[in-house]
Amino acid sequence: MTSYQRGTIPTSIDETMAMLESADYLAGTALATVLFLSLRMKRPLFLEGEAGVGKTEIAKVLAKALDRPLIRLQCYEGLDVSSAVYEWNYPAQMLEIRLSEASGTTDRSSIERDIFSEKYLIRRPVLQAISGEPGRAPVFLIDELDRTDEAFEAFLLEVLSDFQVTIPELGTIRAQEPPIVIITTNRTREVHDALKRRCLYHWVDYPKAEQELEIIRRKVPGCSAALSQDIVAYVQKLRTLDLFKNPGVAETIDWATALTELDRLALDPETIADTLGTLLKYQDDIARIEGSEGRRLLSEVQSEQRAAG
Template sequence: MPETSSTNLPGSIDAVVDLLAEHDYLAGRPLATVLFLALRMQRPLFLEGEAGVGKTEIAKVLASALDRPLIRLQCYEGLDVASAVYEWNYPAQMLEIRLSEAAGVSDRDRMEHDIFSARYLIRRPVLQALESEPGRAPVFLIDELDRTDEAFEAFLLEVLSDFQVTIPEYGTVKATEKPIVIVTSNRTREVHDALKRRCLYHWVDYPKAAEELAIIRRKVPGCNEQLSRQIVAYVQKLRTLDLFKNPGVAETIDWATALTELDRLALDPETIADTLGTLLKYQDDIARIQGSEGQKVLSEVKAELLAAG
């Protein structure tokens, strides 16, 4: 079992590596180090990198490994406070006002206090993350922050600095126990320095060949060794071709799973052409690899693996 502290957090960098590995996430030491520090320093962790390199998976695995709730705020263009933080239950408030009026309640201050109480507050992910059970602060995943606009990003500064949210009609909600915050970005735009300064930072890159092979062995144990090596070498080559969208680790796993389901023992041009849809997600990329360029990649892969023995 991994070494943990009294708060059920990993007690060392090696313990982080072991903890994630127990849940099938193979983390390099630089990632394990920054994750360990984020947990110990109670600082948000900002993970940046290409889509498909496993940034979101880190938060999911961490929540499972630490037995914490996972609260996910999926960002998108136009995300606002009502969708991300809170909103008032207006129909219920209106009903309460009418019932109070019908009962002859004339104290407007009391009525206002009643309708702007916790009973009518609809809690969205940010507020949920701040109001956790004692001893079980959640893993709060703010996913793909770069998809939002700068106004929402600015709003998050209070959350990430003080772990609190101010609701004008209600007051300030402050976390009694800080959530574990993971922020991810695919870098479709630059996130402002003011937000980054509140976080520890790590760039999550595509894994090296040996690392990706280890992932395939763990995630797709039914894939034979020869095919696993060919898959990894092929995908690594594709990422050097400047495709519209390079295949991520998830796509590599999907391809290995698909080829295993088809009982393939090695790559061949026909198999590649038939299964590229599990690996590549844009028709222009698929058309390019189904042609002579894809056959050239396969020839290079087989020659390099043969030479390597």
């Protein structure tokens, strides 16, 4: 198997897969390929998919494997420049003005130069991301971009085009080396095509059964092989239902951990009903699975396990 040297940019798709696997992130060839190309071409990577499929984790794994700082911009409705890019430390500036006045300083231009200096600049995620050192450019995670409004999206488009920010009082700050940009969205709204065109794109789907089973083996080593198979088979069937929110990989891991802590060796209706809160997060979904639907799924899983024998 191809090995990976920590802290280096992968030189092949196989090495990219090895890099991800070194941090226990199991990726298919398609994801490894687009991630490899994103790193080599120095283009932002746009990851779309349902919540809980591991999009954010890719940025965390990348920062750990490459030994780079991880800077996260968590998007939300109403996010503005002062929260995302920079702002001035107004209380400290006012204190400096009063101290200058108390000391008899009357040169307004001198005071202005002093208070609008780096000393009083508060760097938010965007400015932090473009201020990285050459060879140590951070991994810049723009998480859940679809939660922001179109105005901020347009501003971000400009930042990603030139990797620079203009601060009227200081001038333009340019990235000596562009950060490694990972953008995620849960597709609650469509992101404008102009931004997508500047990125490489990948849809992150739920893992297949074999892959999810391997994830449990790595993340919950105390979970027995038989129970792990039951858990994965049950979760995979849950995702075929019309639930309000399908369980993600993180919920599968939580459920496996909970059942292991309870010393369960197999699934049964009572155990499932008692622990559904670790797997499903909406009462309507829980109520549906607590009833006949949940028992039907368990019966199917057990029948398939006996047939596989």
